[in-house]
Amino acid sequence: MIRNLWMTTAFVLGAGAATAQDVRLVAETARDALSSASLLRALDDTAAPQDYVAAARADYRRLLTALYAEGYYSGTVSITIDGAEAAGVAPLAAPSTIGEVVITVNAGPRFTFGDVAISPLPPDADVPSDLGPREPARSGLIRTAATQSLRSWRDLGYPLARVDSQQIIARHPDEKLDVTIGLNPGPQLRFGELDVTGNRRVRTERVRAIAGLPIGEIYSPDAIAAAQQRLRRTGTFNSVALTTADVAGPGDTIGVRAQLDEAKRRRIGFGLELDSIEGLTVSTFWLHRNLFGGAERFRAEAVVSNINGETGGTDYALRGSFGRPATFGPDTDFYVSAEISRQDEDAFLVDSFEIETGLIRYLSDDLTVQGGIGVLTAREDTALGERDYTLLILPLRATLDRRNDASNASSGYYLDARVTPFVGLDGDLTGARLYGDARIYRSFGEAKGFTLAARGLIGSLAGAEIGEAPADFLYFSGGGGTVRGQPYQSLGIETMVGMDTVTTGGTSFLGAQLEARYAIRDNISVVGFYDTGFIGDTAVPGESAEWHAGAGIGVRYNTGIGPIRLDIGTPASGDDAVESVQVYIGIGQAF
Numbered sequence: 001m002i003r004n005l006w007m008t009t010a011f012v013l014g015a016g017a018a019t020a021q022d023v024r025l026v027a028e029t030a031r032d033a034l035s036s037a038s039l040l041r042a043l044d045d046t047a048a049p050q051d052y053v054a055a056a057r058a059d060y061r062r063l064l065t066a067l068y069a070e071g072y073y074s075g076t077v078s079i080t081i082d083g084a085e086a087a088g089v090a091p092l093a094a095p096s097t098i099g100e101v102v103i104t105v106n107a108g109p110r111f112t113f114g115d116v117a118i119s120p121l122p123p124d125a126d127v128p129s130d131l132g133p134r135e136p137a138r139s140g141l142i143r144t145a146a147t148q149s150l151r152s153w154r155d156l157g158y159p160l161a162r163v164d165s166q167q168i169i170a171r172h173p174d175e176k177l178d179v180t181i182g183l184n185p186g187p188q189l190r191f192g193e194l195d196v197t198g199n200r201r202v203r204t205e206r207v208r209a210i211a212g213l214p215i216g217e218i219y220s221p222d223a224i225a226a227a228q229q230r231l232r233r234t235g236t237f238n239s240v241a242l243t244t245a246d247v248a249g250p251g252d253t254i255g256v257r258a259q260l261d262e263a264k265r266r267r268i269g270f271g272l273e274l275d276s277i278e279g280l281t282v283s284t285f286w287l288h289r290n291l292f293g294g295a296e297r298f299r300a301e302a303v304v305s306n307i308n309g310e311t312g313g314t315d316y317a318l319r320g321s322f323g324r325p326a327t328f329g330p331d332t333d334f335y336v337s338a339e340i341s342r343q344d345e346d347a348f349l350v351d352s353f354e355i356e357t358g359l360i361r362y363l364s365d366d367l368t369v370q371g372g373i374g375v376l377t378a379r380e381d382t383a384l385g386e387r388d389y390t391l392l393i394l395p396l397r398a399t400l401d402r403r404n405d406a407s408n409a410s411s412g413y414y415l416d417a418r419v420t421p422f423v424g425l426d427g428d429l430t431g432a433r434l435y436g437d438a439r440i441y442r443s444f445g446e447a448k449g450f451t452l453a454a455r456g457l458i459g460s461l462a463g464a465e466i467g468e469a470p471a472d473f474l475y476f477s478g479g480g481g482t483v484r485g486q487p488y489q490s491l492g493i494e495t496m497v498g499m500d501t502v503t504t505g506g507t508s509f510l511g512a513q514l515e516a517r518y519a520i521r522d523n524i525s526v527v528g529f530y531d532t533g534f535i536g537d538t539a540v541p542g543e544s545a546e547w548h549a550g551a552g553i554g555v556r557y558n559t560g561i562g563p564i565r566l567d568i569g570t571p572a573s574g575d576d577a578v579e580s581v582q583v584y585i586g587i588g589q590a591f
Helices: 031-037 049-070 139-155 204-211 221-233
Strands: 023-027 076-081 101-106 112-119 162-171 176-184 190-197 237-244 253-262 266-275 279-288 297-307 315-324 332-344 348-362 367-382 385-393 396-401 412-424 430-444 450-462 493-497 500-504 508-519 524-536 545-557 564-571 582-587
Touching: 023 031, 031 049, 049 076, 049 101, 049 139, 112 139, 139 162, 139 176, 139 221, 190 204, 204 221, 204 253, 221 237, 221 253, 508 545, 524 564, 545 582
Parallel strands: 023 101, 112 176, 190 253
Antiparallel strands: 076 101, 162 176, 237 253, 266 279, 266 582, 279 297, 297 315, 315 332, 332 348, 348 367, 367 385, 367 396, 385 412, 396 412, 412 430, 430 450, 450 508, 493 500, 508 524, 524 545, 545 564, 564 582
């Protein structure tokens, strides 16, 4: 006996059209899979009778395929349109109105796997356990097992591996499914020369150098994927596709073709950020993606910040950078950068020029290390006096980025560690500045609409006392990058100069930022946040430190270039707690 489970629906008769509510599914087994597979069930109120007839005729195969995917191989499907079997209704002879569509499915017994043979298997490989006896004979498992076997052969250097034969027999009396798949791994091959097409301005030899395909080595799909990633990483191409030849080449080689689409060489952009205390920040840049025909990147950038701000004067920066990919091997880039800037803050005024050169090494898709050497010269004016200095700097950096989206992360994590040893060229100033940034993201709910984000910051200045260190190497807390709700650089270290007390930066810093983001609509989210920061006068973060905190709420509006951010914060500690408000507007999440 089969007990039919009926889904009660409303019936709406319209002039010349039926609605999706007119479709009933009668099935005792695999209802979710059948409902998802049915085109009839997906029709909406705009569908015409001809659409229902066409969808019904297509649903026979789709519903049987859904049954096979669940392990049912003796099922029957009936689809009636106002009592007539849909298979007998021609689409052009559809009635003017449709009153009722009924899908009736009898799944029959569920089959299990019987005799399963996949050969030849790669060395040390076995038939997957989910194809074993008494396991449900889902058709997708067969496809997955064949695909995985071919992938294993290709990983071993057999790019032409294919399925030669397959035989699938359903033994209905035994309710068993026998599977026999014959594989042909083909020959083991080595990489031949990379054939490059679609490049118009980037030289072919540079494309090959950047791709870094290991010519003469055993074929590997991972090497193909790595070559594609290197070419994409340059930013010079809109699209990159590497395809393998269908037949072996001379000398047991396999040809690979790179099909490229070059991006426009030049690009300009701008940015705006508004802070109720720090004022307006305006930035612009000009970028060339292929300066000398070898995918070299040159970027010039200008930034003006603290416009009409309440802290210090207006800050300026003019930067330029040049990068050449695949300079010392395909995963090592060369760079040169320079910056001239003025920082006019309440605690200091620094005019500086810095030039740096170095290498960037890509250890994996998400792990990058960078090292360089540079010279920094500056003129500094603080409450402690005026001075000029020139430093030799050795900036080192490592970044691990496993976020799902750099500008709007909802899962994953990010780690950034920097160490910058410095030596005064006149010999009276040495030390090292350390900085760390760790972020983690977790989302919850069926639609992942609720996200918790956390960020930890740590900094230390070793080898130099507060009165000796460059003023902009010291640490402050407060403002959008550290503690929202607190005024910009409002927390530092109080130092006695003669009979006066002045505020300078500290030699250590600890910070934390916590956010809860909730999507109330597809493009709109609300945010609650709490930030805290600690500034100390020793090189050990957290030791003898003063602290403050801020809290607030915000709104995010998602756009194609990232979320537009509005945060409103207030102090959450001290005598002025909840007595003032800071406003922050920008593009991208706060972290």
